[in-house]
Amino acid sequence: MLSDGGSFMKGMVLGGLFCLVMSLLSSFSSSTESDSQTADHHHHHHVQAPSKDDLKLLSDSQLQALTNQVRVYCVIMVQPKSLLHWAAVVDTWSKHCDKSMFYSSESSKALEALDLNEKDDWARLRKALKHAYDNAGDLRWFFVAQPTTFAIIENLKYLVLTKNPKEPFYLGNAMKSGELEYVAFDSGIVLSYEALRRLVDVFNDEDKCPERGRALWKLSDDKQLAVCLKYTGVFAENGEDAEGKRVFNSQSLSTLITNSMNENPTRVVEGCCSDMAVTFNDMSPSQMQVMMYGVYRLRPYGHDFHDMLMFNPPKGSDND
Numbered sequence: 001m002l003s004d005g006g007s008f009m010k011g012m013v014l015g016g017l018f019c020l021v022m023s024l025l026s027s028f029s030s031s032t033e034s035d036s037q038t039a040d041h042h043h044h045h046h047v048q049a050p051s052k053d054d055l056k057l058l059s060d061s062q063l064q065a066l067t068n069q070v071r072v073y074c075v076i077m078v079q080p081k082s083l084l085h086w087a088a089v090v091d092t093w094s095k096h097c098d099k100s101m102f103y104s105s106e107s108s109k110a111l112e113a114l115d116l117n118e119k120d121d122w123a124r125l126r127k128a129l130k131h132a133y134d135n136a137g138d139l140r141w142f143f144v145a146q147p148t149t150f151a152i153i154e155n156l157k158y159l160v161l162t163k164n165p166k167e168p169f170y171l172g173n174a175m176k177s178g179e180l181e182y183v184a185f186d187s188g189i190v191l192s193y194e195a196l197r198r199l200v201d202v203f204n205d206e207d208k209c210p211e212r213g214r215a216l217w218k219l220s221d222d223k224q225l226a227v228c229l230k231y232t233g234v235f236a237e238n239g240e241d242a243e244g245k246r247v248f249n250s251q252s253l254s255t256l257i258t259n260s261m262n263e264n265p266t267r268v269v270e271g272c273c274s275d276m277a278v279t280f281n282d283m284s285p286s287q288m289q290v291m292m293y294g295v296y297r298l299r300p301y302g303h304d305f306h307d308m309l310m311f312n313p314p315k316g317s318d319n320d
Contacts, residue, residue: 047171049159049276051242055309067309070157071098073139075132077125078113078147079105085147086111088285092292095317096153099139103128122221123211126203129191133200140165142196144189150283150291151188154311155276159239159247161309165192170229172279173248174238181236182226187248188279189222190239198232205231245274252282253291 055063074097078086086102090111094100102113105124114131118124125144132142141160145151163169173187183189191199202209209228219227226236239247249256256272264271283291 047237048240072141074100075144076102080108082147084285088288092288122224125221140193142191149281151279156278168195168234170195170234171237171239174236183236185222186281187250195234241274241276247278249280253280
């Protein structure tokens with residue numbers, strides 16, 4: 001009888017411990033899920049362009065209003081040693097920006113740029129972004145690029161067409177280094193007005209966003225940018241088309257196609273690039289000229305190019 005009572009008590013204790021453990025696990029799981037949902041609410045990791053079906057829901061007047069308000073300030077970082085690339089960008093895609101400004105490490109007699117008199121990459125980028133913010137006027141989107149990058153500005157405008165620049169967007173080709181998520185500079189960086197406003201504010205806090213950096217090892221300028229933005233609650237987001245394909249590319253179009261021919265011989269184009277690609281990188285000056293021909297000038301006779309949206313180059317541009 002005593003033995004039966006002891007077994008009963010032991011069962012009661014074990015049962016109670018089991019219920020307690022399950023209760024704690026359930027509480028921990030709910031807390032983790034809640035934290036995860038909160039994090040997901042603040043950390044957007046994918047920004048997709050609207051689909052044609054999305055646009056069909058908008059009236060003609062709404063489309064026209066969106067088209068008129070999406071205007072881009074291009075911040076192009078150059079140096080005299082990249083003179084040929086610099087000249088190619090001047091002559092090609094930069095003319096499709098609503099405002100393009102070249103920021104140089106030193107003055108150049110050959111081409112016009114704002115001389116920031118600064119050799120350090122990160123310090124120079126800070127000065128350029130502060131200047132762009134101060135001189136943006138009514139422009140609310142900012143595109144930061146290197147002279148080896150080719151950009152299709154119309155596709156960039158399409159990507160952010162339905163996004164509100166009063167919200168903090170920081171997007172491009174999102175990468176990860178340890179725990180840090182950042183947008184790779186070689187593929188181009190897009191900042192909304194609100195993201196740039198927060199960034200310029202944190203420039204004043206040397207503890208959070210030092211101008212020269214105080215780490216044992218020096219961060220690249222794109223990673224340093226991500227660190228400073230992270231302190232303001234702005235996180236890196238990956239730019240994608242409506243099908244989820246990336247639109248910011250760190251390689252040239254020829255390299256991407258060559259790789260796709262080897263890896264996807266039956267679906268070369270589908271495996272290579274998005275139809276709405278915004279950037280290609282590692283481009284030679286001659287490749288940029290060829291891209292201009294293919295993107296803006298080549299027109300098969302009889303093809304109807306009328307679409308739901310039309311982004312024209314700014315007035316005064318002599319580009320196609």
